[in-house]
Amino acid sequence: MKRMAALALLLTAAAAPPQPPPDITVTATGGYQPVDADERGLWMQVDEYERQMKTSNFIIRDAALNAYVRQVFCRTVGQGECRGVRIYIVRTPYFNASMAPNGMMQVWSGLFLRTRNEAQLAAVLGHEYMHYHARHSVKGFRDAKNKTNAMAWMSIIPFGGLAAAGAITVAQVGMIGSLYANTREMEREADAGSLPLLAKAGYDPRAASRIWGQILAEADATAAERKQKRRKDGGMFATHPASAERQAELTKQAAALASPTAVAENAAEYRAALAPWWADLIDDQVKLNDFGATDLLLGQLASAGWTGDLLYARGELYRARGAPDDFAKAAGFYRDAVAKGGAPVEVYRGLGLALLRSGDASGGREALKAYLERAPQAKDRAMMAMMAGVKA
16 A cells, blocks of 8 residues: 555656746856756756767858858847857758757758748747747656656556566556657647747748648658558657647637738748758758659749749759659750759759760760859769760
């Protein structure tokens, strides 16, 4: 009986909601400082991770791109709040961003293809800032630690014979589920808190819900191309609310905030900031070998019309797949991109390679020569020069 009473006491303590933390206090240098042992321990780990990040070969150090992302972030959260935040752009072709409790933010480069304009980028950055502002990572750390300790203690207590045999008890499953439920609630809180930031900054708050519609469509396209059913993103152990549910709730909340002064999207500014990196972003995306999602993604980006950079990207996609007639189709996209204007110089390289693969050797060599003339410092100059039949 004493053991069961102790168990009941432990379960009650573990399941109790954490005490609200003190309000964030921003120091003179613009950063919040940890206030207890839990936070200091978590910060030590994150600080070490950040030291490694600083020297990573995957960090994009382009000054102009970093300045642009920081400008959008500071406009969204305010100049005072953005002080002390360090933003690292990580080159990886997936949609993600995160913010650590010590003020370190990561933005994955695949996000840039999946946010259509500055307002959508601001929606993601604002969402991650709200996690930081609400100290969600610290709350999650404490909750996980308390409940993990409780489960470890329970594993040595005979509970209907299951725990002793190494099986997970109903109580343990409940604890695990509550961890994920808390995380989902934090996501909802960050969503709700980020929309007023968008509106105050003059961005269209509807931008946030549109992102999730795009992500859902991309997942469907991947599944269709691979002749699979899209996996549901809900379930007991999903850490985010289901995308469809999330989209609907964000749409509802944005409608209450929308005003004639909060409609900026800044699509042109966004495209201009990404232009120097466009060829690299597309190359990374194509290498995912996800034709269905990438083709849909390009189609979404071209909703207002196919531009030179988008036609170049479509040429790259078809050339990479290499199915029957794909090289001829790719060559057509490249030629259209040149005619439209605005394509990166790599369009001539793509055209040359596509023509060579489709049997037009002379046309391919001429296109590669045009590439080398326009990109004398190209990293692949030696290889392209050999294929073009000229000196490097």
